[in-house]
Amino acid sequence: MASSEILPVLLRQLRLSTMAQLWEPFLTRAEEERWSSTQYLSALCEQELNERHSRRIARYTKESRLPVGKTLATFDFSQTQTIRRERIDALAQNSDWVKRAENLLFFGPSGVGKTHLAAAISHSLIEQSIRVRHFTTTALVQKMQQARADLQIEKFLGKLDKYSVIVLDDLGYVKKTDAETHVLFELIAHRYETGSIIITSNQPFGEWDKIFADPSMTVAAIDRVVHHATIIEIQAESYRKRQAISNNINTSFGQKASPKSMTAMIKR
Numbered sequence: 001m002a003s004s005e006i007l008p009v010l011l012r013q014l015r016l017s018t019m020a021q022l023w024e025p026f027l028t029r030a031e032e033e034r035w036s037s038t039q040y041l042s043a044l045c046e047q048e049l050n051e052r053h054s055r056r057i058a059r060y061t062k063e064s065r066l067p068v069g070k071t072l073a074t075f076d077f078s079q080t081q082t083i084r085r086e087r088i089d090a091l092a093q094n095s096d097w098v099k100r101a102e103n104l105l106f107f108g109p110s111g112v113g114k115t116h117l118a119a120a121i122s123h124s125l126i127e128q129s130i131r132v133r134h135f136t137t138t139a140l141v142q143k144m145q146q147a148r149a150d151l152q153i154e155k156f157l158g159k160l161d162k163y164s165v166i167v168l169d170d171l172g173y174v175k176k177t178d179a180e181t182h183v184l185f186e187l188i189a190h191r192y193e194t195g196s197i198i199i200t201s202n203q204p205f206g207e208w209d210k211i212f213a214d215p216s217m218t219v220a221a222i223d224r225v226v227h228h229a230t231i232i233e234i235q236a237e238s239y240r241k242r243q244a245i246s247n248n249i250n251t252s253f254g255q256k257a258s259p260k261s262m263t264a265m266i267k268r
């Protein structure tokens with residue numbers, strides 16, 4: 001039987017770094033508290049798994065490029081009547097829709113929390129070891145165009161396959177040129193029924209012909225996106241705008257902000 005000196009070497013060779021770190025302190029505890037050998041081994045394995053889980057979540061969070069701090073904990077549901085908390089919680093906590101490669105769409109005017117909610121749900125999915133990658137749609141379109149120019153578009157799309165969820169933030173801001181929107185369509189077609197897409201857009205479907213080059217491409221894109229999808233429409237006043245107004249009120253030392261000054265603020 002191998003001597004105890006060789007144990008840390010064996011554990012490191014097996015890439016059980018947490019167990020290699022903890023086997024000794026845990027042994028002391030096990031002796032003091034009279035753990036059985038099974039209890040001792042289970043405790044070590046548990047620590048190894050916990051540590052691996054935390055490292056994986058940290059890795060997935062970093063690679064996702066999601067906006068930091070935009071979580072469900074920081075989203076104030078009392079600010080928006082049109083968003084049902086249970087609906088958002090269900091999408092965040094039950095990832096079956098991702099396993100079914102379904103999509104999630106947020107529509108609504110600017111500043112109502114579309115990006116925040118997309119990120120919050122994504123952060124929850126990452127906690128469940130689901131890989132997510134967030135993109136500003138215009139930036140992704142540029143990357144895809146470059147890949148296409150380098151004859152690498154298939155490879156590029158293939159690389160995105162490792163993410164179960166791709167966030168296309170601000171789809172409505174993509175400028176319509178044949179080349180740009182064609183790559184966007186390619187992405188949508190590529191992920192159809194194989195990987196989820198979360199889209200945020202200030203443009204409802206009726207306006208998507210402004211995004212895609214021709215009507216048949218628009219129809220084909222919408223068809224694929226909505227075939228298996230949850231659509232959430234947010235009708236509210238911009239949170240940013242309301243924050244700005246309330247800050248203005250709070251900083252005016254109790255003086256009521258006049259409607260005139262509020263309008264000036266909003267316009268700024």
Ligand code: ADP
Binds near residue numbers: 075076077080
């Ligand atoms: P959109 O993507 O719809 O334009 P954002 O998600 O970027 O809007 O929201 C604008 C800003 O307001 C962000 O800083 C976001 O965190 C914040 N915000 C929006 N709605 C809420 C809310 N209900 N609770 C907390 N913060 C919010």
Ligand code: MG
Binds near residue numbers: 114200
């Ligand atoms: Mg946004």
